[in-house]
Amino acid sequence: MSAIAEAVADGKLPGRVWMYADYHCNLACTYCLTESAPKSPHRVIGRERMLEIADEAAELGFTDLGVTGGEPFLLRWLPETLASMSERLPVLVLTNGTLFTRRLLASLAPLAHRDVAMQISLDRPDPDDNDEMRGKENFRKVVEAVPRLVDQGIEVRIATTVESIEDSELDRLCALHRELGIPDEDHIIRPIVRRGRAIDHDLGVVAQQIDVPAELTVTVDGAFWSPFGPTVHDGVVDTDLLITRTTRPLSTPANALLRLVGERPEGSDVSLNIR
């Protein structure tokens, strides 16, 4: 058993390896960590590389894969790639849920009843409030897409990213996700993190290394401590949570991460519930 596999099995290292599929997005949310927008540099990691990472992660003893961006579904080849990746390890893909046209939904057929879950952002139970930070029509597109995905046999989770939310508003949001077919255990609520565009809008909580789980995250720029690491501010990728520029072989950043985890006080990522 490799040192990584042992650390994952012992719970010392989180089991999921994340990858940033891209950095561009059809939306431009106020709190976006990566300053993503339609015209952002794409920084696409590439299909081949994603499959390689999936292989290497499985060989090293990681247990799960995560795909984020940008908006990963802007990449036409993503559904097939996710299907192939899921043959190695279960995959969670983060999406804004606004691109699921009939055509894209049809292209998701290979994902039905596979180990691929989608995590879709939905912040507020009222369209106007939700769309204020995420852009026009966001709410409508998401509430339309979720039941369709569920009907297609795709596991969906809802992620709510807010500074704060009143109990009554949360109750209505939970009623809505249940109505859309998403059970309570698949709804996560997390704070806005003060990185990327959130800094410019004076939003969110400061998250440092100590506040976030050590989930190995690979991008075109290197390997990072967490998916909250390779954020962008003023067009420059942050390096404060960079581990190594080398990502191939994956054992290089994985071993460096393991070393860094060993130097960190135990249980230190629970304070902000950033997951």
Added chain:
Amino acid sequence: MPTVRLIGAEQAPLLARPFYANGDPGPIVASLAQVPELLDVAIPFIGTALGPSSISWRAKELVIVRTSALLECRYCVQTHTAVALDAGLSREEILALRGEAPIDSVFRDPRELALLGWVDAVANGRGAIPGHTTDAIHGLWDDHEVVELTMLVGATMMLNRFATALQLPVAEDTVHRLTEEDLL
């Protein structure tokens, strides 16, 4: 202006953070921090090669200033002129090492002259070291010292080209001190 962005403490990558623990780590660390895994091994190596060891501080600074002068590295010449003063070298010795006065008008010790001949041959020459230079150092320095001093020349040359190519800036207090000593 440096050729690359120098990384400040706020953006210091995780493996680089220990190097920022005591304040501004200088531009070699701040540039190498762009590639943390390289910084992580390079700085301990540089520290071992250039730092305190079984060779005297004075001998090491002779090697570093001379090599840096031969490679015309402004950053290393100025930075190590200040270190050489701290190590007890005189102004005249430093000027000679920098090529601003003849070496043998200032240095008389045969061991040091053999060492400087070795440095010149290693840093400035191409191909094999001339036999008389090898004989001279062999007679006066032990094998382990020759190994360490040769590695010191090599490490300095690496830093010389790195600092020159990336146009690393000399620290302001060093410039101030050298101005006062008329050694800029």
